[in-house]
Amino acid sequence: MTEQLGDGELLVAVGRVGKAHGVRGDAFVEPWTDAPDERFSPGSRLTTEPADRGPLTVESSRDHSGKLVVHFAGVDDRNAVEALRGTVLLVPAGARPVIEDPDEFYDTDLIGLAVRTVQGRQLGAITDVLHSPAGSLLAIDVDGREVLVPFRTEFVPVVDLAAGIAEIDPPDGLLEL
Template identity: 60%
Template sequence: MPAGEAAARAADDDVIAVGRVGPARGVRGETFVEPWTDAPHERFAPGNRLRTEPASAGPLEVDASSTAGGKLVVHFAGVVDRAGAEALRGVTLFVRAADRPPLADAEEFYDTDLVGLAAVGVDGAPIGPVRDVLHAAGASYLVLDVAGHERLVPFVAAIVPSVDVAAGTVTVDPPPGLFDL
């Protein structure tokens, strides 16, 4: 599941953070980029236009991308020297939420499809909002705000039997004691 990508229900102006510009590489305007996506070669393919924060730094168009020493190297159109590349250092890069590829499996979700959904019990009682999605030790967890306390809920079908992004809900069937910590 691509980390840090925005919801399909997002408006056309909603954006997904996909990386941050790092230091310059060489003297011809190339930069190292810290990717925040599982598909960096798709996000940073030549011709892709990226919004920026601060907005005054962009938009930036990818001219070329490659890897060097296992790190992503991107050359942006119009950046011709090391000084231009260094001026971009620290800039956060975004794509439009509407531009992300569709998922092939109806049972898969982008993390940010889930963030903000209202968690409800199988009886429909409100539990709290989904604040985040964590991936650790080969498992995924929903981070819920339950009465002002963060609670991790394993994102497995036995505990999370349904997700309805369009309705804005995720159904949780917690085992006894899950929220009693």
Template identity: 50%
Template sequence: MRLVVGRIGRPHGVKGEVTVEVRTDSPEERFVVGKALETDPADVGPLTITAQRWHKDRLLVRFEEVPDRTAAEQLRGVFLVVDSAELPPLDDPDEFHDHELIGLRVETVDGEAVGEVVDVLHHAQDMLVVSGEKGSEVLVPFVRELVPDVDTAAGRVVIDPPPGLLELGR
């Protein structure tokens, strides 16, 4: 499975450097000089990193294949991707990569079918986006009290929602 680790933004300067919207918890591992990243759309890449640096809160990257600002402008909006097989296993059994959660069926502790995890949001609180019947979506805070069991092998997430939570998306 291909996972997005960044999205190329606007050019920075005239030498082909671009801003990258980071979409990984480990930018220091994903954006290493010499690493070739696949792209989406695929025909744009792979792109090989020749330099990277942080400027304020933005990652700036130069690619071997991008000699100037004009070429950099053509990359705006391109996604940088890696194969999920490249990711190291997590040490903590209570931590998951997003792609391991997306697609799991969701049920309550009583066995009632709720829907399927369609996304994971990372804001002040990690949230599972659960798509239910008729296209409704419910945001479930991803905390042990509300999500007591995640069984990736069985393809399911068990939730213990407080009263009213599931009705919010209906």
């Protein structure tokens, strides 16, 4: 999920507030980031969607039986946490670590790229990136229908973020399904 602030700054979702844990204002948080320790470290300030529920500042965070538990400053009881339940937590896209590998991308950077085949046929835009045990798939809107393309070099040989395009070389019949 991405969102843009009024000043044009792009925000990316890093998690969602879940149910309360205990009675002192702790909340389970579903992390949507590879770096939850960094994103939810004490002092981290998070923008929220809906906006009127934040911003929220992390006071503390910890692991509890494999789940992330966060205490936000000023959220000191179970009712206050329940009022935040479902809130999406966002950070500026520029705050993400730079990816060094030229073949690695943030999902949010791929969504919205125009897609064309290696032969030049314009298809549509990437609408989502799905992750499965077998690998990642790009969801592409092709004439109003969703087509899933394996996000592997042999099927997606070109991703040019600066130009806003991705080129695909789909297996025979994929676009006709």
